[in-house]
Structure formats: C-alpha cells, structure tokens
Amino acid sequence: MTTNNPDLPGYFLQFASDNSAGICPEALEAFNHANGGFAASYGNDEATFEVCETLRRLFEADAEIFFVFNGTAANSIALASLCQSYQAVICSDIAHVETDECGAPEFFSNGSKLLSSPSRHGKLTSSGVLEVITRRTDVHYPRPKVVTLTQSTELGTLYQKGEISGISRVAKEHGLKVHMDGARFANAVAALNVTPAEITWQSGVDVLCFGGTKMGLPIGEAIVFFDRRLGEEFAYRCKQAGQLASKMRFLSAPWLSMIREGAWIRHASHANAMAKRLAEKIAGIAGAELLLPTEANGVFVNLPEYAREKLKAKGWAFYTFIGGGARFMCSWATHDAAIEHLAHDIEQAIASANCEANRL
Numbered sequence: 001m002t003t004n005n006p007d008l009p010g011y012f013l014q015f016a017s018d019n020s021a022g023i024c025p026e027a028l029e030a031f032n033h034a035n036g037g038f039a040a041s042y043g044n045d046e047a048t049f050e051v052c053e054t055l056r057r058l059f060e061a062d063a064e065i066f067f068v069f070n071g072t073a074a075n076s077i078a079l080a081s082l083c084q085s086y087q088a089v090i091c092s093d094i095a096h097v098e099t100d101e102c103g104a105p106e107f108f109s110n111g112s113k114l115l116s117s118p119s120r121h122g123k124l125t126s127s128g129v130l131e132v133i134t135r136r137t138d139v140h141y142p143r144p145k146v147v148t149l150t151q152s153t154e155l156g157t158l159y160q161k162g163e164i165s166g167i168s169r170v171a172k173e174h175g176l177k178v179h180m181d182g183a184r185f186a187n188a189v190a191a192l193n194v195t196p197a198e199i200t201w202q203s204g205v206d207v208l209c210f211g212g213t214k215m216g217l218p219i220g221e222a223i224v225f226f227d228r229r230l231g232e233e234f235a236y237r238c239k240q241a242g243q244l245a246s247k248m249r250f251l252s253a254p255w256l257s258m259i260r261e262g263a264w265i266r267h268a269s270h271a272n273a274m275a276k277r278l279a280e281k282i283a284g285i286a287g288a289e290l291l292l293p294t295e296a297n298g299v300f301v302n303l304p305e306y307a308r309e310k311l312k313a314k315g316w317a318f319y320t321f322i323g324g325g326a327r328f329m330c331s332w333a334t335h336d337a338a339i340e341h342l343a344h345d346i347e348q349a350i351a352s353a354n355c356e357a358n359r360l
C-alpha cells in the first residue's frame with residue numbers, strides 16, 4: 001500500500017481536497033484484479049455487469065447505471081438529459097455546477113440556464129426553490145425543469161432526509177425533476193446513518209451522480225437513474241460526450257470491492273471522523289473561528305491572513321476560495337497524526353500573528 005504511507009513527502013500536509021488522496025487499497029486491489037486478462041469492451045464485461053447489479057441491490061432499486069470519468073461530466077450530461085435547451089436548472093449559489101464546472105452543464109445541454117438560489121450553509125431551501133419556480137412564467141424567461149442538490153454540500157454540511165423530500169415535493173408539484181450531485185455521497189450516507197435509498201429515490205431524487213473519486217477510487221463516477229425511462233438513451237449521450245470508456249472494467253471494477261466489503265462507508269466514516277476531530281481542536285484555538293457546522297469531511301475556518309500565509313509557508317495545502325475561509329478536507333487516507341500536527345501549526349500560526357501585531 002503506497003498511498004497511505006506517512007513517509008511520503010508532503011503526506012501529512014495535504015488538506016486541499018479529498019481528491020488529493022490516492023487510491024484506497026480495496027479499489028486498487030480490484031483494479032489490479034480487473035487487469036487479469038482480456039475482457040469485452042465498452043461495458044459489456046462481467047465486472048461492469050456485476051457492479052451494476054451490486055449498486056441496484058445497494059439502492060434497492062431497479063436503476064439504470066452508467067460510469068463516466070469525472071464529476072463535471074456526470075453532472076453535466078445527467079442534467080442535460082433532464083431538460084431541453086430552453087429549460088433551466090435550479091441550483092444553490094455555491095453549487096459546484098454553478099461555480100466550478102466552467103459552464104459544462106450549459107454547454108452539454110445546449111444552453112439550459114442555471115438559476116441560482118441563495119443557500120444557507122450550502123443548502124437550498126424549499127421556499128427558495130419555490131421562489132425561483134414561480135418567479136416568472138412568461139416566454140422570455142427560461143422554464144425551470146430540474147432542481148439539483150449537492151449531498152454532502154460544497155460547504156461540508158448535510159441535507160437531512162426531510163429537507164430533501166421537502167424540496168422534492170415542491171419540485172414534483174411543479175413538474176421538475178430532482179438531480180443529486182453526490183460527489184461526496186458516501187460521506188453523507190456514513191454521517192446520516194441512513195440507507196442510500198432513503199436519501200435518494202425514497203426522498204424524490206430521480207438521478208444521482210455518485211462520486212467514486214473522492215471516496216478512494218482511482219477515477220470515475222456512477223450515474224444512477226432511479227427511473228429507468230430517464231436513462232433510456234443516455235448511453236448515446238455518454239458516447240457523444242467522450243465519456244464512454246472502452247476499457248470500462250477499470251472504471252467499474254473498483255466499485256465492486258468498495259461496495260461489497262463496505263469499504264465505502266468505512267472510509268467515508270473515517271474521513272468524517274477526522275474532520276470532526278480537527279473541528280473540535282480548532283474550536284479550542286483562540287483566534288480561529290469555525291465558519292460552518294462540520295457534518296461531513298470538510299472543515300471551514302476563519303483564520304487571520306497572516307496565519308494562513310504562515311501555514312502555507314510551512315507547506316500545508318488547503319483552499320481559500322470556497323466558503324469564505326480556509327477549507328481543510330479529510331479523506332480515507334487522512335492520518336490521525338496529521339490532524340494533531342495541523343491543529344498545532346494553526347495554533348502556532350495564530351500565536352505568531354498575535355506576536356507580530358503586538359510588535360506593531
């Protein structure tokens with residue numbers, strides 16, 4: 001196992017994203033196993049068939065399932081399949097589809113507009129969604145056709161089951177479909193202690209983009225259509241978008257070991273627990289302010305500019321363009337010792353900032 005090796009340079013310092021971690025051992029083993037010889041291409045292989053069956057059992061649904069290379073593609077082509085070019089997608093104002101996909105949802109849908117609604121702690125509200133739906137009905141304004149929710153959210157928070165079904169109810173009453181960006185779906189299931197079915201189709205979600213990359217796979221996301229009819233011609237869309245892998249088994253097989261052995265929940269729980277521990281430590285540091293509840297695997301904290309610079313100079317990697325503070329993401333590979341070390345350095349960085357200020 002090479003990726004969880006604390007002796008690697010920079011191993012401890014990496015909190016920029018959960019996608020900076022490597023491949024988890026279960027997925028790597030399945031990946032290598034899939035390399036055992038020849039197999040039919042384009043998804044007509046046994047591993048892909050088995051993974052789809054396993055995911056259907058996991059979701060307790062006769063779903064139509066596709067595998068694509070990344071989350072931007074998954075979201076974009078899934079959304080495109082749900083609306084016409086003159087229709088619109090309602091998303092939160094900090095949704096990945098809105099802020100981090102370079103217009104791909106609009107591109108793949110031939111122009112469907114994203115209509116953003118103010119979020120609270122990264123979440124849409126049913127009243128906010130209703131406001132967008134009923135804002136205009138004239139021909140000059142795009143017609144809302146889909147609502148997209150991110151679970152867990154871009155700000156490390158969670159939609160409770162009732163929040164999802166509440167938004168879905170409003171959507172369904174007005175003829176809209178519900179899409180879920182589940183780049184961190186595993187973290188949500190692990191944290192909420194619910195079945196995958198409960199927070200998806202049983203709460204009104206029509207399509208889920210289930211993230212594999214951030215939970216420890218080498219690459220790839222699964223698109224799960226709970227209503228098979230919605231996925232009817234989706235294979236053509238995947239191919240046209242350059243998202244049909246010819247050696248599909250390498251995208252699909254790693255899912256099998258992750259799901260069957262429960263590794264996906266185990267790893268996601270670990271990531272969540274590491275974030276919780278970091279948040280608890282930060283809560284005790286004067287001058288560091290937690291910006292959001294830590295419900296999944298991300299910690300958002302307000303740090304003085306000087307302290308942020310100091311941490312960066314020491315080599316700590318984290319983003320500052322999401323959520324208005326410093327974002328520290330934990331993953332399956334985050335080490336306990338790294339949390340201790342990081343909390344210690346945050347405290348020191350703030351203390352040195354205070355010394356500096358006193359001198360001025």
Ligand SMILES: *Cc1c(COP(=O)(O)O)cnc(C)c1O
Pocket residue numbers: 070071072073075096097150153154181183184213214
């Ligand atoms: C990471 C992420 C994605 C997927 O991003 P890609 O880099 O395209 O794989 C989608 N949505 C959210 C909320 C994410 O955090």
